[in-house]
Amino acid sequence: MKILSAPVIVTAIAIVCIGLAVAYNGEKIDQLQAARKPTTIKASIPTVSVIQALTNTYQAYVSSHGETKAHWDLTLKSEVDGExxxxxxxxxxxxxxxxxxxxxxxxxxxxxxxxxxxxxxxxxxx
Structure with a gap:
């Protein structure tokens, strides 16, 4: 009988271990899928309210700080003196x-x- 070399033995053991790991994990996956209950999605209709649209006016108001400048600069003076x-x-x-x-x-x-x-x-x- 011929003795197998070390690399051949290591390779054979690795193949057997990989096969066992795949079989074990496959069994666990099957158990988890069987234990998981199928989830049902229940459709819900949101509650909404409706109001009647009315025509109306709206006055926008903006409060701000700033500086304005006149379009024209002018000086008023009278043609005569007096109070x-x-x-x-x-x-x-x-x-x-x-x-x-x-x-x-x-x-x-x-x-x-x-x-x-x-x-x-x-x-x-x-």
Missing amino acids: VTTINAPFETGSMVTKGSVLANIDNTDYFRHKLSSVICHYSPH
């Missing part, structure tokens, strides 16, 4: 005014006094 007695309605922040609008009234007593003295000085009787 401002009244400020008229169109002269408010953010309002649009047209050319020739009266924005304020000035006490014109000094103006007429000056005009009168000018007329008297230039008057010469013939």
Whole structure:
């Protein structure tokens, strides 16, 4: 009888061990699948509510901090001296005014006094 060499014996033992491992794990997998109950998925319908859509207006409001700059820079000056007695309605922040609008009234007593003295000085009787 011939004695088998060591590599042949080791290879044969490895093949037998692999076969036993596959058989053992296959048996365990079968047992786990048999023990596992099939799960059933139950369909559920979500609860929803419905409201009637109505037409309405919505005013958006945004609170913010910032700085604004006027589109045009202008300087208002009167043609005559005097104290401002009244400020008229169109002269408010953010309002649009047209050319020739009266924005304020000035006490014109000094103006007429000056005009009168000018007329008297230039008057010469013939």
